[in-house]
Amino acid sequence: MPPALDTSHPARPRPGGRQPTSDGWRPSLATLAVLLAPAIVMYLGFTAWPVVRTFYNSVHLVGPGGDTEFVGLRNFSDVLTADPNFWTAVRNTAIFTVVGTTIDVFGGLLLALCLFTRVPFVRSLRVIWFLPVLMSYVVVGVIWVWIYDYDWGVVNLVLRAIGLGSLETAWLSNPSTALWAVMGTHLWKWLGFNMIVFLAALHALPSEVLGAAELDNCGWLAKLVYIIIPMLRPTLVNLTVLSFVGKMMIFDLVWIMTQGGPLWATETVSTYVYKRAFDWNTFDLGYPSAIAVLWFLIIIAFVVAMSLLLRQRDRLEF
Amino acid sequence: MGLAFTIRRACFGACVGVLAGGGLVPPAHAEDVTITVWSHEADEPAKVVFRNKAAHDLEQAHPGLHVKLTWYEKDGLYTALRTALAAGRGPDVFYLEPDQLHQYVSAHYIMPLDDLVNWNAIYPWAREVWQENGKTWGIPQEVNLNVMFYNKDWMKKLGVSVPADGQFSQSAFLDLVKKARAAGMAPISQGVGDRPYPGAYILGEALLHKLGKDDYAKLWTGKLSFQDPRVVAALTWVKQLVDAGAYPKDFSTMKLGESFYYFYSKPGAALFPMGSFYSGRAFAPPDKGGQPADFPLGIMLFPAMDGAACNRCETSGIGSSFVINAATKHPKEAAEFLDAMSTPQMTDMWIDTVYEPAAMKTTTQGFSGPHADYLNALMASQKGVEYFTGMPLDIMQNGQCKDAFGQVLNSAFPAGLLTVDRAVTMMNAACFGH
Numbered sequence: 001m002p003p004a005l006d007t008s009h010p011a012r013p014r015p016g017g018r019q020p021t022s023d024g025w026r027p028s029l030a031t032l033a034v035l036l037a038p039a040i041v042m043y044l045g046f047t048a049w050p051v052v053r054t055f056y057n058s059v060h061l062v063g064p065g066g067d068t069e070f071v072g073l074r075n076f077s078d079v080l081t082a083d084p085n086f087w088t089a090v091r092n093t094a095i096f097t098v099v100g101t102t103i104d105v106f107g108g109l110l111l112a113l114c115l116f117t118r119v120p121f122v123r124s125l126r127v128i129w130f131l132p133v134l135m136s137y138v139v140v141g142v143i144w145v146w147i148y149d150y151d152w153g154v155v156n157l158v159l160r161a162i163g164l165g166s167l168e169t170a171w172l173s174n175p176s177t178a179l180w181a182v183m184g185t186h187l188w189k190w191l192g193f194n195m196i197v198f199l200a201a202l203h204a205l206p207s208e209v210l211g212a213a214e215l216d217n218c219g220w221l222a223k224l225v226y227i228i229i230p231m232l233r234p235t236l237v238n239l240t241v242l243s244f245v246g247k248m249m250i251f252d253l254v255w256i257m258t259q260g261g262p263l264w265a266t267e268t269v270s271t272y273v274y275k276r277a278f279d280w281n282t283f284d285l286g287y288p289s290a291i292a293v294l295w296f297l298i299i300i301a302f303v304v305a306m307s308l309l310l311r312q313r314d315r316l317e318f
Numbered sequence: 319m320g321l322a323f324t325i326r327r328a329c330f331g332a333c334v335g336v337l338a339g340g341g342l343v344p345p346a347h348a349e350d351v352t353i354t355v356w357s358h359e360a361d362e363p364a365k366v367v368f369r370n371k372a373a374h375d376l377e378q379a380h381p382g383l384h385v386k387l388t389w390y391e392k393d394g395l396y397t398a399l400r401t402a403l404a405a406g407r408g409p410d411v412f413y414l415e416p417d418q419l420h421q422y423v424s425a426h427y428i429m430p431l432d433d434l435v436n437w438n439a440i441y442p443w444a445r446e447v448w449q450e451n452g453k454t455w456g457i458p459q460e461v462n463l464n465v466m467f468y469n470k471d472w473m474k475k476l477g478v479s480v481p482a483d484g485q486f487s488q489s490a491f492l493d494l495v496k497k498a499r500a501a502g503m504a505p506i507s508q509g510v511g512d513r514p515y516p517g518a519y520i521l522g523e524a525l526l527h528k529l530g531k532d533d534y535a536k537l538w539t540g541k542l543s544f545q546d547p548r549v550v551a552a553l554t555w556v557k558q559l560v561d562a563g564a565y566p567k568d569f570s571t572m573k574l575g576e577s578f579y580y581f582y583s584k585p586g587a588a589l590f591p592m593g594s595f596y597s598g599r600a601f602a603p604p605d606k607g608g609q610p611a612d613f614p615l616g617i618m619l620f621p622a623m624d625g626a627a628c629n630r631c632e633t634s635g636i637g638s639s640f641v642i643n644a645a646t647k648h649p650k651e652a653a654e655f656l657d658a659m660s661t662p663q664m665t666d667m668w669i670d671t672v673y674e675p676a677a678m679k680t681t682t683q684g685f686s687g688p689h690a691d692y693l694n695a696l697m698a699s700q701k702g703v704e705y706f707t708g709m710p711l712d713i714m715q716n717g718q719c720k721d722a723f724g725q726v727l728n729s730a731f732p733a734g735l736l737t738v739d740r741a742v743t744m745m746n747a748a749c750f751g752h
Contacts, residue, residue, distance in 0.1 A: 064425030173570030280717030
């Protein structure tokens with residue numbers, strides 16, 4: 001017979017400031033402070049302070065050695081009214097984000113459904129599709145630059161082999177294909193991540209509901225549209241927001257593959273900020289900070305709008 | 319005890335002083351000093367060995383003085399410098415190239431070296447490149463010449479002989495490109511995937527020939543329009559080369575290092591316009607990416623233009639250079655390191671191992687080492703040449719103009735993505751009048 005729990009005496013403070021908790025002890029404030037301090041200091045130093053400083057810089061002309069001159073909103077007005085490169089970068093980033101997010105989320109769902117329905121070689125496919133997620137952007141970027149190579153890249157070799165040699169092109173050197181080529185690489189890397197998240201969500205669906213639908217003679221497509229997707233809605237929204245934010249800030253892959261070229265065809269806002277900060281023969285960090293702040297506010301606005309629009313108003317019960 | 323210790327220390331100091339004065343031990347620093355050096359060119363083994371040796375020699379000569387070298391690639395170095403210097407930190411000595419001079423001087427990040435280093439070791443014309451506001455801010459090391467390398471065997475296969483003066487006419491050069499393409503050879507190896515300048519080597523030299531030195535300088539400083547008929551003529555000729563298939567299809571993504579391999583190994587190319595720093599990579603062992611031991615390397619001048627102002631003008635520039643951080647606490651020691659890299663012995667080592675022209679004076683006559691023939695051929699090719707000092711990116715000070723140069727003249731135009739008119743419009747919008 002297990003020992004009975006004595007609940008007749010409420011928990012009382014113990015000497016030394018340690019408080020009892022469900023498992024016996026609660027750390028004192030001092031202990032908490034000591035344990036949390038490293039994380040808080042790191043957060044303040046490497047996240048909060050840079051953000052605050054970027055906002056500060058955005059309304060200043062930042063000279064060498066950190067000398068600043070207040071310029072109000074001049075940097076912002078210059079960005080918005082007198083900088084065609086910025087608008088090129090915005091256009092590219094918008095295309096990358098909207099198209100990329102759509103394919104990323106629905107592609108991930110499609111792959112997850114394939115695995116969920118136990119297509120042949122399901123174990124191998126799960127590993128193969130998820131593997132790119134584990135690779136670094138540098139490796140992925142270099143591999144795909146080779147794949148897109150005009151002379152000996154796999155894409156053109158395949159096109160030639162199947163008699164579509166007329167379609168071959170220098171994928172990353174052609175302004176009309178470069179952005180799509182980079183997007184293809186990005187999707188190749190991230191589809192597996194969305195797939196795994198969707199797969200976990202699919203396995204968490206109540207089997208009773210799916211079983212009941214089958215008993216009602218509900219077809220596969222109807223089950224997907226009217227039952228599975230509505231029940232996956234929270235996952236769908238979260239992945240959409242995550243994917244959207246990630247693509248709005250895309251930098252590393254573009255930098256590795258094209259550095260924003262050719263002819264600014266793959267210039268994104270992040271690569272442009274970097275160039276303005278480090279490649280433009282000026283030490284002024286005010287102007288690039290203004291672009292960064294502006295973009296930050298735009299991302300926040302979109303995330304809030306998406307969360308409001310896509311939130312589930314009626315709670316599903318099952 | 320305190321007094322005894324002081325006396326013992328004084329005696330020891332006196333002994334060391336006597337010995338040092340008599341030349342028996344190297345001069346020691348009163349306390350250990352470490353100077354930090356940030357250098358580019360991590361991937362050029364001969365330069366790494368060269369600078370490490372200078373540091374080692376200095377440490378041997380000055381016990382207590384330590385040199386800590388950190389190696390970077392150029393982009394990473396410049397990014398690190400900008401953030402470190404803005405934060406009031408940064409190394410005592412760092413690598414810099416002349417295109418950065420104006421902004422680093424304006425920012426007060428580097429100190430004048432006129433009274434700090436031994437200028438007798440440096441050629442005056444090389445020193446001039448680093449002068450601004452009447453002061454000298456950097457110590458030059460490497461001299462870059464724009465060179466047209468070629469594969470001698472492939473020229474023979476094409477049945478083409480290089481003219482005796484080493485310079486094709488613009489039409490003969492165009493024919494050469496067409497012949498190479500027709501024979502299934504890659505005419506020119508070039509890649510701009512990680513650099514904002516190699517794609518404009520041929521155009522730059524064509525413009526220099528056509529305009530002459532003064533107007534050429536005006537073009538890059540926004541004082542001459544790209545609509546000038548001579549500029550348009552040079553662009554039109556380059557466009558003909560492009561349309562003839564002069565450049566590789568993947569030229570936009572090919573990296574500088576890859577373009578070397580493309581030229582001398584796989585698939586091979588007839589021509590390779592490149593800086594004379596070619597030797598830094600090409601003369602590495604073949605298993606480390608260097609050219610094959612028996613590679614038939616030839617050197618010619620860039621083509622002569624019709625109606626040119628100066629067909630024997632060639633661009634030379636100062637490449638590798640070093641400066642001293644204005645905030646350093648050890649300017650004297652930092653300058654000693656710069657001097658240690660500029661001694662006649664080190665200059666000889668530079669020429670014998672790096673195989674590049676140096677800004678430092680040398681004591682030896684003639685060249686030695688396994689690539690002496692190359693250096694002799696390089697020097698022979700320069701007979702009668704008039705130099706214009708400064709690469710386009712060294713001269714431009716406008717960020718937008720530099721960006722346009724990288725995207726338009728370096729990349730999109732030679733890739734065949736732009737017409738001459740469009741290139742002129744884009745360059746004028748970014749550069750002219752700014």
